[in-house]
Amino acid sequence: MRLRLHTRCQNSAGQRVRIVLNLKGVAYEYVAIPSLRNDAFRELSPHGLMPVLEVDGHAVVQSLAIVELLEELFPEPSVLPVEPIARAEARAFANAIACDLHQLNNHRVRRYLAEELSADEHETIAWYRHWIARSFAGLEASLARRPQEHRFCFASQPTMADAFLVPQMDNARRFDRDLSPYPRLCAKDAACRKLDAFIAAAPETQPDYPDGSR
Ligand SMILES: N[C@@H](CCC(=O)N[C@@H](CS)C(=O)NCC(=O)O)C(=O)O
Numbered sequence: 001m002r003l004r005l006h007t008r009c010q011n012s013a014g015q016r017v018r019i020v021l022n023l024k025g026v027a028y029e030y031v032a033i034p035s036l037r038n039d040a041f042r043e044l045s046p047h048g049l050m051p052v053l054e055v056d057g058h059a060v061v062q063s064l065a066i067v068e069l070l071e072e073l074f075p076e077p078s079v080l081p082v083e084p085i086a087r088a089e090a091r092a093f094a095n096a097i098a099c100d101l102h103q104l105n106n107h108r109v110r111r112y113l114a115e116e117l118s119a120d121e122h123e124t125i126a127w128y129r130h131w132i133a134r135s136f137a138g139l140e141a142s143l144a145r146r147p148q149e150h151r152f153c154f155a156s157q158p159t160m161a162d163a164f165l166v167p168q169m170d171n172a173r174r175f176d177r178d179l180s181p182y183p184r185l186c187a188k189d190a191a192c193r194k195l196d197a198f199i200a201a202a203p204e205t206q207p208d209y210p211d212g213s214r
Pocket of ligand 1 (some may be wrong): 009049061
């Protein structure tokens with residue numbers, strides 16, 4: 001099977017997919033996207049968003065759908081907990097990041113705020129931090145109410161929840177968000193960052209990471 005991942009080093013939705021590919025030990029070709037406006041890329045990605053995973057020439061979009069596809073194609077090791085309720089909780093956690101938080105703070109949303117609604121830099125950053133704070137409080141609470149604490153979010157090994165959390169923590173840090181109110185998120189993030197699968201998926205280890213910023 002030929003897998004080609006169209007992404008960029010700073011593409012956090014793509015980083016989720018890179019982590020899951022690495023956790024599963026699946027080899028893939030890294031294709032750095034030159035431009036989102038490029039016709040060839042728009043054919044692969046109808047919404048013009050990264051990442052896209054080509055599976056034997058079939059273009060699959062949306063990181064959640066891609067991760068679920070990888071779980072079906074390569075079931076072992078699984079990126080879901082064993083127990084059904086915990087599986088639903090891990091999926092819900094990933095959904096809360098991908099659907100409820102990340103989209104509000106996406107580059108195109110911030111560009112619209114600035115260019116069309118004339119928000120200044122201070123207002124755009126306030127917007128960004130507001131949605132991080134709202135979402136991270138919910139994510140922290142969803143871990144706090146679990147009957148058992150694990151090293152990773154929902155199990156003793158990383159699941160898709162961790163693969164979605166780590167890039168989002170990077171995004172929050174990029175906007176200088178104080179993460180001390182979220183000790184569980186910080187602990188899970190720190191545990192993940194020690195693993196090769198996460199290190200190899202990080203922005204700074206990608207082939208298109210700009211020289212000199214390493
Ligand atoms: N829901 C999509 C989101 C994809 C997405 O928003 N990707 C961002 C980069 S992390 C993007 O392509 N942004 C381009 C833009 O905002 O113009 C997914 O999970 O794959």
